[in-house]
Amino acid sequence: MAKRKSVKPNFSMCVQPSFIIGTNNEDGSANFAPITWVSATSENGDEYLLVISMFGTKRTKTNVLRTGIFSANLVSTDMLPLMDRFGSKHATEKKDLTCEVVRGEVLDVPVLDASRWVYECEVAKTVETGEATTFFCRIRNIQMDERLDCKDTFDVDLMVLDPVIYSGRYHSLGKSLGKIGDFL
Numbered sequence: 300m301a302k303r304k305s306v307k308p309n310f311s312m313c314v315q316p317s318f319i320i321g322t323n324n325e326d327g328s329a330n331f332a333p334i335t336w337v338s339a340t341s342e343n344g345d346e347y348l349l350v351i352s353m354f355g356t357k358r359t360k361t362n363v364l365r366t367g368i369f370s371a372n373l374v375s376t377d378m379l380p381l382m383d384r385f386g387s388k389h390a391t392e393k394k395d396l397t398c399e400v401v402r403g404e405v406l407d408v409p410v411l412d413a414s415r416w417v418y419e420c421e422v423a424k425t426v427e428t429g430e431a432t433t434f435f436c437r438i439r440n441i442q443m444d445e446r447l448d449c450k451d452t453f454d455v456d457l458m459v460l461d462p463v464i465y466s467g468r469y470h471s472l473g474k475s476l477g478k479i480g481d482f483l
């Protein structure tokens with residue numbers, strides 16, 4: 300057994316994925332901010348919902364509450380400078396951030412050209428817990444890197460996506476270990 304120690308329950312470490320959320324500002328310009336409280340659930344079989352949680356007051360939250368739509372752009376390791384810049388700048392100072400922005404294929408949302416996996420999402424349900432707002436969102440479209448060849452929805456080669464994994468620190472993947480059943 301691993302040797303563990305009990306500590307104060309003030310960690311939120313869940314081996315988080317890294318996404319940059321793209322939303323429309325009221326004046327039509329694009330806003331981007333990193334959000335790592337992101338997970339998934341299912342409504343019906345393979346009708347998945349993206350679950351995304353935002354704390355406090357931020358432009359991204361205001362935009363999602365107003366428009367009900369956003370893009371979730373998976374962050375690969377080459378996008379870390381964008382992640383840091385969007386995360387540390389206040390919304391009003393983000394105008395000077397230059398990066399290639401395109402529009403969604405299905406929803407009218409700003410999308411980061413650099414991202415290898417993009418969800419275009421529409422809010423289905425909103426849950427407030429104190430200062431946090433959690434959005435359960437229908438996935439209206441997925442744009443995936445053309446190099447991916449997924450035989451089914453469980454067959455996604457993360458090595459192609461090279462995602463940033465977040466725990467408070469940034470990490471990258473080590474190696475692919477196999478698939479479900481390989482360790483029976």
Ligand SMILES: Cc1cc2nc3c(=O)[nH]c(=O)nc-3n(C[C@H](O)[C@H](O)[C@H](O)COP(=O)(O)O)c2cc1C
Binds near residue numbers: 330331356382389
């Ligand atoms: C690595 C990283 C992860 C973050 N994850 C979250 C998160 O999961 N939820 C959240 O509410 N804020 C998160 N933030 C904070 C927002 O990105 C930050 O408040 C940002 O400035 C909001 O910008 P906006 O006002 O343009 O929306 C994260 C920031 C960083 C740098």
